[in-house]
Amino acid sequence: MIEFKDVTKRYPDGTVAVDNLSLRIPSHQITVFVGPSGCGKTTSLRMINRTIERSSGTISIDDEDINSQDAVQLRRGIGYVIQHAGLFPHKTVLDNVATVPKLLGWDKAKTRSTALELLERVGLDLKLADRYPAQLSGGQQQRVGVARALAADPKILLMDEPFSAVDPIVRNQLQEELLRLQRDIGKTMVFVTHDIDEAIKLGDNVAVLRVGGKLAQFAPPAELLANPVDEFVESFIGKDRGYRALTFVTADTLRLTDVPGELARAEDGTPKGWANGSGELEPVGATFQRGDSLRAALDAVLTSPVGKGVCVDEAGKVVGVVEYAALAEAIRA
């Protein structure tokens, strides 16, 4: 757990970047700092590894004040991923990933095998190990950045707008992979972004900060969407928050109806299409699974040519369909 207690950062010219921030960042979860520029989110993040020193208040990691140890030692125990990756241009991909193990004085064989393992873990081809950063795409560089941050197996990972400089498709891919990675490694992650959608997608908890460095709301994303504390948070979240909140309700209580005859299925039980009056098959549209969100179920209904969403199991086999009425029932509940 990382705890901020009355933390303030005031610059010599009087600007207050972070104002009396108090919050507890739970272990093994992703906590996102989000807010408009000038809200102190990056400053708050960088105070955790003391690349920015706070003016007053305390920050502790597992109840130990971060000032109780040398700043350089502290940083070697905290992974850090930065916008544009910040890779060392004169080191190969492998050497970039091996940075912290080398600083910690690990032996060569262990450093190398760890670095290679991490490249694989973040989905990079091992052929890239001997390349230089300039030879990689933005998305690949960012993966190397994540691998470098994880190399010494830190308990904490700080991420400063890591995906903001890549195109939307790659960003989406990297986000999905981060979530998958987090399911495996369960780090205490603190993630900074100005993008509320990214915050809602990635965060177990989201801290919304307002300009001047004040905490506006600290809550899980579903709570944030359902009950924004004030107009600032509400406007920052943006439109459609009711619809977006459906992401956090699972479809497992949804009342399914039997598979109607018009839904043609293949031999393995996967849907083929809806038969219309003239006997032709129309595309099924989106499908959803029991474990998906109500948002996915709603999408299935809306994209179906007959207004019935197809629910499938993990093998893709049809298990039932959902109609508008059942969906409305679930949304009301």
Add this chain to the structure above:
Amino acid sequence: MSWVADNSALIWEQLREHLYLALIPMLLGLLISLPLGYVATRYSWLANPLVALGGVLYSLPSIALFIVLPAVLGTGILSPINIIVALTIYAVSLLIRNVIDGLRSVPEEVLQAAVSVGYGTLRRVLTIDLPIAIPVIFTGLRVVTVANISMVSVGAIIGVGGLGELFTQGFQQDFLTPIIVGVVLSLALALVCDIALVGLQRLLTPWARAVAPVKEAIA
């Protein structure tokens, strides 16, 4: 050609002296400008005055410096130290700008990443900042080396000038051959040194050539 054959030992000696008088100041200049340049990037208000001072020093006529230095340093007028000190001053005055520019060429996010992953200052400067600054610093080193090789000859006027002594000899004896030999060897020396520096730079910066992005599927 027979003159060359008769004097080959002397010419060889002058060539070696020339190389020594040009390269030692280049190395000393580098050793002095590196810490100076680092301090100037750390305290950025120092950078402009230092570069300006370098410009002023470089504009001092070399012949004046060669003559004034013995008085200042207390060295004999014929001491090679005068040449070495003078050319070191020129080397620093040129290199300081390249060292500052080179250190400033290190991208901000690279510096930030280095600090954040736990580099101490000295280690960061030596293993991150300096290697990245090499291409810009080498640009300066090449200029300094060629400039030094040409300026060493001026030292012949005070009696220590490597190949420059061939020029004084030629003028005094009204004899063209030593002058031609001096010019050709000076040019050859400058060329060889420049090629050697380019080779050294390529050796030190394999990453600088690896810039063509590899087109590959991202997934």
